[in-house]
Amino acid sequence: MSKLKVCIIGLKGSISTVLISGILQSVRNKVKPGALLTDLPVFDRLGMVKLEDIEFGGFDIRDVDMYTSAIENDANNILRLDSDLDIKDKLNAIPVFKGITMNSGDAITALAGEDASLQEKSMINTVNQIRGTLRNFKGSDNCVVVNLASTEENVELSETHSTLEKFELAIENNSKEISPCLLYAYAALKEKIPYVNFTPSIGSEIPALCELAQVNKVPHAGKDGKTGETLVKTALADLFVIRNLDVNIWYGANILGNMDGKILDNSKNASTKIESKKSVLKKCLGYEADSKVRIEYMKSMDDNKVAWDHILFTGFCGAKMMMNFTWFGIDSFLAAPLVIDLVRLINLANNKGDCGIIDEFAVFFKSPMGTDLNSLVRQYQNIEEWAIKHYTNEAENA
Numbered sequence: 001m002s003k004l005k006v007c008i009i010g011l012k013g014s015i016s017t018v019l020i021s022g023i024l025q026s027v028r029n030k031v032k033p034g035a036l037l038t039d040l041p042v043f044d045r046l047g048m049v050k051l052e053d054i055e056f057g058g059f060d061i062r063d064v065d066m067y068t069s070a071i072e073n074d075a076n077n078i079l080r081l082d083s084d085l086d087i088k089d090k091l092n093a094i095p096v097f098k099g100i101t102m103n104s105g106d107a108i109t110a111l112a113g114e115d116a117s118l119q120e121k122s123m124i125n126t127v128n129q130i131r132g133t134l135r136n137f138k139g140s141d142n143c144v145v146v147n148l149a150s151t152e153e154n155v156e157l158s159e160t161h162s163t164l165e166k167f168e169l170a171i172e173n174n175s176k177e178i179s180p181c182l183l184y185a186y187a188a189l190k191e192k193i194p195y196v197n198f199t200p201s202i203g204s205e206i207p208a209l210c211e212l213a214q215v216n217k218v219p220h221a222g223k224d225g226k227t228g229e230t231l232v233k234t235a236l237a238d239l240f241v242i243r244n245l246d247v248n249i250w251y252g253a254n255i256l257g258n259m260d261g262k263i264l265d266n267s268k269n270a271s272t273k274i275e276s277k278k279s280v281l282k283k284c285l286g287y288e289a290d291s292k293v294r295i296e297y298m299k300s301m302d303d304n305k306v307a308w309d310h311i312l313f314t315g316f317c318g319a320k321m322m323m324n325f326t327w328f329g330i331d332s333f334l335a336a337p338l339v340i341d342l343v344r345l346i347n348l349a350n351n352k353g354d355c356g357i358i359d360e361f362a363v364f365f366k367s368p369m370g371t372d373l374n375s376l377v378r379q380y381q382n383i384e385e386w387a388i389k390h391y392t393n394e395a396e397n398a
């Protein structure tokens with residue numbers, strides 16, 4: 001099977017370095033990393049790309065080498081990278097391209113090192129450079145672009161984003177309404193490279209980019225990986241629906257300490273994430289409960305995340321009952337396997353000729369594109385059916 005090139009936007013970030021280091025160690029030590037949906041027989045029999053056949057490259061805006069960043073990002077020292085010089089060489093050999101910060105707001109611009117980011121004034125030149133970089137990186141191999149960059153400020157949808165023609169005109173006019181995540185997504189889809197948005201930023205969700213994906217027959221999926229509190233929420237919500245128990249209050253408080261948390265400490269960036277987390281509950285329950293989600297940055301938490309949720313619900317004859325749960329997660333280690341699954345699956349979708357939004361991948365996302373389905377179990381049934389459909393077609397065509 002041919003190799004897969006994965007281009008990561010946010011290459012030096014936590015999820016990215018954990019997933020690349022994890023794959024490199026698993027391949028070297030000839031062990032499975034675990035926690036991959038695509039290793040389950042129903043998916044694996046479709047012929048997933050092997051981990052040793054995946055190559056990485058990507059864009060970032062910070063002046064730090066990959067190995068140093070990887071050590072900082074694995075604050076719990078799970079991968080023991082400080083004593084793994086073989087991984088040091090491999091990480092530092094990964095191609096890193098200069099990222100862009102235009103219109104990305106103060107929190108993200110503050111991260112950027114001058115030499116590590118493109119300072120191009122013209123938006124069209126910038127896009128052309130990114131497209132050229134993607135083309136060279138891809139060569140004649142299969143390729144996927146994944147957005148793992150810091151969460152951008154919320155984008156107000158306008159005429160600019162409504163059609164491909166208007167969007168391309170806005171690029172030529174250096175529009176302030178176009179942020180980096182839109183430009184990266186545009187460049188990928190323009191190059192007919194499948195695109196996954198793991199972040200809450202808008203990415204390929206705008207109508208103009210959905211149109212481009214259809215025109216160029218490219219698959220895309222997103223947005224906002226479902227790894228922690230929301231994962232539990234969308235599994236538990238079914239319990240209340242199935243027993244017809246009325247949820248009155250669902251309050252969730254999250255604390256985290258990594259760089260993602262630091263960016264989310266900025267209210268403009270946090271609103272993108274909170275919106276993504278909040279919208280889920282109504283879609284699962286079918287009605288609006290009194291619900292709040294809080295995210296706080298506590299530096300000493302490092303990559304660890306704790307979520308406390310309090311649920312008040314009403315049962316038979318108005319009986320009030322409650323449930324509390326605490327989730328202790330290690331953010332990047334929960335996210336990394338999902339990203340590996342997504343790149344394998346979207347590559348497969350592309351090779352099978354699927355295009356446009358692949359809404360069957362909703363099981364991976366907090367705000368799945370192309371569907372309102374948020375129940376975890378139903379989302380899983382959908383992706384399983386998708387896999388069975390492709391397997392059956394393959395068997396019939398063999």
Ligand SMILES: NC(=O)c1ccc[n+]([C@@H]2O[C@H](COP(=O)([O-])OP(=O)(O)OC[C@H]3O[C@@H](n4cnc5c(N)ncnc54)[C@H](O)[C@@H]3O)[C@@H](O)[C@H]2O)c1
Pocket residue numbers: 009010011012013014015016059060061062099100101104108111147148149150151152180181198199200224225226227228258259260263331332334335
């Ligand atoms: N960890 C999780 O469980 C989880 C779940 C869902 C979504 N997410 C989202 O995934 C994204 C990545 O998370 P993380 O923990 O790896 O974050 P991180 O802060 O560790 O890494 C983000 C990286 O993106 C880079 N970056 C920022 N803007 C860029 C740009 N315009 N171009 C290129 N690179 C850019 C930064 O320099 C940094 O290296 C975040 O948006 C986060 O909200 C994470």
